[in-house]
Amino acid sequence: MPNALAAETSPYLRQHAENPVDWLPWGPEALERAAREDRPLLVSIGYAACHWCHVMARESFADPDVASVMNDAFVCVKVDREERPDVDALWMDAVQAMTGQGGWPLHVFLTPEQRPIHGGTYFPPAPRDGLPSWRMVLDAVAEAWGARRDELRAELAGIDERLSGAAALRAADELPAPGRLDDAVRDLRGGFDSVHGGWGRREKFPPHATLLLLLQRAAGGGPTADAAAAMARQTLRSMASGGVHDQLGGGFHRYAVDPAWSVPHFEKLLTDNALLVRAYLDGWRLWGDPALRETAERTIAFLLRELRGAEGGFATALDADSADGEGAFYRWTAAEVRAALSPQDAAAAGRWLALDEGGADVLEDRGPRPDDATLGRIRAALLAAREQRPRPALDDQRLAAGNALAIHALAEASAILDRPELLDAAREAASFVRRELTVDGRLRRSWCPRPGPDGTVRARHAAVLEDHGFLLEAAIALFEADGDPADLAWAQELAATIASRFGDPDGAGWFSTADDAEALLVRRKELDDAPVPSGGAATARGLLRLAALTGEHAHVAAAEGWLRLAAPLAARAPQAVAASLLALDERHRPAREVAIVGPAPERGALVAVVRERPRPGVVLAMGDGADDRGVALLEGRRPVGGRATAYVCEGFACRAPVTDPGELRALLDA
Template sequence: MANALAHETSPYLQQHAGNPVDWLPWGPEALGRAAAEDKPLLVSIGYSACHWCHVMERESFEDPATAAVMNAHFVCVKVDREERPDVDAIAMEYVQGATGHGGWPLNVFLTPGQVPFHGGTYFPPEERQGMPSWVQVLEAVAEAWSTQADEIRAGGDRLAERLSGGARLRSSGHAFDPAALDDATAALRPLYDAVNGGWGPAPKFPAAPTIEYLLRRGETGPAVHTLKCMAGGGINDQVGGGFARYSVDATWTVPHFEKMLYDNALLARAYLHAWQATGDADLRRVCEETLDWALREMRASDGGFFSALDADSEGVEGRFYVWTVAELREVLGPDADEGIRWLGATDGGNFTDPHHPPAPGDPGLNVLEDRGPRPDDETRARIRAALHERRAQRVRPGLDDKRLTAWNALMISALADAGAVLGRPDYREAARATAMFVLDTLRTPEGRLLRTYNQGTAKLAAYLEDHAFLLEAFITLHEATFEARWLHEAIALGVTLLARFQDAEHGGFFSTADDHEQLLARRKDLEDQPIPAGGSAAAFGLLRLGALTGDHRFVAAAEGQLALLQDIAPRYPGAFGHLLQALEFHSRPTLEVAIVGPEADRAPLVAAVRHGLRGDIVLSGGDGVEDHGVPLLAGRGLVGGRAAAYVCRGFACERPVTEPEELTALLGAPHGSA
C-alpha cells in the first residue's frame, strides 16, 4: 500500500511512495502530527539521482522491520532537497556542525518545534566500519527523547540563531579595495592541481564559478587547463556529451555518474567564455556538445528542462556508461584499434562498482576518456555514432523530470549567451522557449514565481536563487536578442528582490521571501555549493540591471550584499567564485553599449562587441526608431542613415561610431583575453 508520497510530483518522493515507512512530505500535516503526538520528526533528505540515497532505501526503508521502528517512534518526513533547499540548508548546517561532514542522504531528527538534535548521512543496515546500524540510531534517539525531551528542547533559540547561515553577518563598513581581488587569485594557487587541473584532492567537483572568475581576471592558464582536463576525462561523457556531477579521483577519470542540469548549464557557459578568451576550438566544441546533449536528452516538449539523470541503471551505478574492450571491438569493427587507443580502454578496465565487484575472470569495465591519440574528425564522428547507437539499446538511467525555475534559468543564460556569441539561432530560440515556459507555467495568477513543476502542477514558493538566476537569465536573453520584454521582466524581478528578499537593515538577501512559511531560521546562504549562491547571483544581476537602466536602487541593494562578503570572499575564493565575479564587475568602470539600426546593418557592430571575453560591458540594441522603454536606447538614433554604436559610462556617451574598427578602439582590448 502506498504512503502519502504517492500524491507528490517529485520523482524522488515518488520513489519512496511504496516504502512501508509512513512517509509524509514536509508540511503542515507532518508538523501538526509531531506536535499532537509529541513525537520527534525524522527528516530524511535526498534527491532522485543520489546513488547512496538509493542504497539506503534498498537496505533500510524497504525493510518492514526497520520501517516498523521508524513508524513507532517518529513522524517520518521525506524531503527532496532540490524542491526544498530551505529545509535542506538548515539540516545540512546542523549535521556538518555536529559531525564535521555532510552529504546525502541526510537524516536528521527534529523536535516538534523543528529544532534538530541528532543527525548524520548514510547509515548501514548493520554495524559496519565503525558506523552504528540505522536501527541502533533509531532506538538510541527514541530512548533519548523518552527520557530527556526537556533537555533536548532546551537551547532551541540559541541553535536557531546559529543555523541562520549568514543572517548574523554584518558589514565591516569600509570601502572595498580592488587589490583584494589579487589576493583572491593568489589564494587559489596553492590549492591548484597543476597536473590534473582543478582545486584540492579527490573527489573533484567542477568549479565553474571559480573558473569564470579566473577568466574575468585574465588568468586563463589554470582556468583553461582545468577545462581541458575535465573535457578529456570520464567526467565528460565522451559518447553522448554532458558532464557528471563529480569525479571520485583526482584525474577526472571515473565519475559519480549522475548528470545534473545545473552543472551542464554552468560548464557550457564556462567553456564558451574560455573559447572567447583563447579562440581554442576544442573549448567551443565542448560547449556545443554539452548544450546539444541538454537539448536532446534533458528538454521537455513544453520547453522546460528536466533536472537530472540518475547515476544508476538496473540498480547498478554507471552500467549505462561503461564498456569492455570486447564490446568496443564488436561495435567499432575496423575502427576498433584506433578507437580503443583514443578512448583509453584496457582489458583490466578503470572502473569497479564497489557494490557489484567483478567475479574472477570478468572482463574489465572502462569509463571512456579522450586522452589517447585522436583519430581524424571523420573517424571520431563515426566512432561516437556507433557507440551512441549501441548504448541507446541499454536500459537508460532514471530521469528526474521535474522542472526547477532556478536550474532552467541557468540553462536560459547558457543558451542565450552561446546563441549570441556562436551565431546559433537554435540556441537563442531554445532560450526564448524556456523563458516563456517559466513565465507561463511557473507563476501564480498574481505573478508570484514558483519553484517546481511536474505532472501538470506548479507549486512551492520560489526562493532567492530562483529569482536571482532568472534575473541574470532575462538580462542575458535581452543582450542576446535585444528584445525589450526580457529587460522589462528583469526589472520586475529586480523590484521583487528588493521588496521581498532584501535585508534593508543589515544588507544582503535572505534565501526565502518575507512571507515564506516560518522555519526554524530565516537564512542567508552565502557560499557557492557548487551552484552559485543566491545572494551572489542577486548582487551580480542587480549590478548589471543597474547599468542597463540607470536605476541606482538596484546597485545600492547589490552593494549591500557585496559589503557583507568583501572581506571574506577573497580569503576563501573557492567558495565565493560568483561573488568575486560581481566584485570584479563592480570594481571596473562599466561600459554601457547601445547599438541601433536594422538587424542586418548593425550585425558587424554587434560582432565587434562579442569578439573576445568582455566582462565589463552591458549591451542593448534596437532599430534606432523606437526605444521600447529601454533606457539605454532613449534618444539613440541612426547616424547619417547608418547603424551606430553608442559607448557610454554612467549614461554619458562617447561620440557614436558606425564602423566596427572604431567601436573596437573605443571598447579597448577584451580584459579577459590571454
C-alpha cells in the same frame, strides 16, 4: 499500501511511496503530528538522481523491521532538496555543524519544535568503516529522547541564531577593495592541483563558479590575470578529456571520485551543465581553443537532446543508476567497443580512448584523436549501441532555477556562436517559466508533468531567492542576445520582486525565502556557492548589469549591500563565495554601456566585435535607431550617415559614435 508520498509530484518522493515507512512530506501535517504526539521528527533529505539515497532506501527503508522502529519512535518526513532548498540548506548547515561533513542522503532528528538533536548522511544497515548502523542511530536517538527530552530541549533552546546562516552576520562597513580579487586568485592558486587541474585531493566537483571568476579575471587583465588564465584553462581541458565528461553524448557528470577526473559519480545535472556551457564558451573566446568550443557545443546538444521537455522546459537530472547498476549505462569493455565498430574504427577508438582490456571502463579522451570523420562515425556507432541499454531514470520536474541557468546559457551561446535556434530554445524555456511556473503573479519553484494532489496543480512550492536571481541574469542575457525590450522589462519586474519580498529592511543583502513563504525555524541568508552559485550573488551581479542598462543607481546600492555582507567570507574562503567575488569584480570595473543602432543585418558586424571575446563590465543594448522602445540606453541614439552605429558610454555619457568595427574594437580595448 503506499504511504502519503504517493500523492506527491516529486520523482524523489514518489520513489519512496512504497516504503513501509510512514513517510510524510514536509509540511503542517508532519509538524503538527510531532507536536501533538511529542515525538521527534526524522527528516530524510535527498534527490531523485542521488545514488547513495537509492542505496540507503534499498538497505534500510525497504526493510519492514527497520521501518517499524522508525514509525514507532519518530514522525518520518521525506524532503526533495530540489523542491525545498530552503529546508535542505537549514538542516545541512545543522548537520555540518554537528559532524563536520554533509551530503546526500541527509538525515537529521529534530525536536517537535524543529531543533536538531542529531544528524548525519548515509548510514549502512550494519556497522561498517567506522559508521554505526542505521538501526543503532535510531535506537540511540529514541533512547535519548525517552530518557532526557526536557534536558535536550533546554540544551537546544539557544541554537536558532547559530542556524541563521549569513542572516546573523553584520555587513562590513566598506566594500572589499579591488585587491581582494587578486588575493582570491592567489589563495586559489595555493590549493590548485597543478597536475590535473581543479581543487580537491580525492573527490573533485566541476568548479563552475570558480571557473567563471577566473575567466573574468583572465579577460580583464591585472597582476593575477595570467595565473587565473592558467588555472582556468588547465581545469577546463582536464575535465573535458576525463571520464567526468561524457565522451559520447556530451555533458558532465556530477563529480569525479579521483583527482584525475577519470571516474565519475554518474548523475548528470541540468545546473552543472548549464553553468559549464558558459565557462567553456568564455574559455574558447579567450584562447581560441577549438576543444573548448567543441565541449561547449556537445554539452548544449546533451541539454537539448536529453533534458528538454516537449513544452520547452528542462528536466532536472539524469540518475546515476540504471536497471543494470550504477554507471552501467556509461561503462564499456574493450570487446563491446570492438563489437560496435568496424575493425578500422575500433583500432582508432582503442588508441583514442586508451581502453583497458581488463574490465568495463568509462571512456576518456586520453590518446591521439582520430580525424573528424572517423571520430564522428565512432561516436555515432557507440551512441547507437549505448541507446540499446537500460537508460538512467530521469528526474523530470522542471525547476525555476535550473531552467533559468539553461536560458542564460542558451541565450549567451546563441549570441556567441551565431546560432539563432539556441535563442529560440531559450525563449521557449522562458515562455514555459512565465506560463507554467508563475501562479497569480508569483513565481513557483517546481513543475512536474504529472498532476498534483488535487489532480490539476503542477506548479508547486514558493520560489526562493536563487530562482529569482538566476532568472534576473537570464532575462538580461536574453535582452543582450537580440535587444527585445520585453526581456529588460521582465528583469526589472524580477528586481522589484526581490527588493520587496526578499530584502532585509534592517540589514544588507537578501533572505533566501520570501517574506510570505512558509516559516521555518529561522529565516536564512545563504552566502556560499554549494551546490550552485548563491542566489544572492546572482542577484547582485544581475542588479549591477541592470543598473548599467537602465541607469537606476539603487540597484548598485542593493548589490553593494550583498558584497559587504560577503566580505568576511571572501577573505577567508574565496572558493566558497566565488560567485559573489564575480559580482565584486563586476562592481569594481567601470561599467561600459554599448548601444548599437541600425537595421539588424547591418549592425551585425558591430555586435560581433562586442561578443568576440569576454569583455568584463560591458553591457549591450541594440535597436533599429528609429524608436528607443523604452530602453534608456537607446534614448537619442541614432544611426550616423545611414549606417549602423555604435555608442560606447560610461554612466550614460557617450563618446563620439563609430560606424567601423575596427574603431569600436579600439574603443572597447582601450
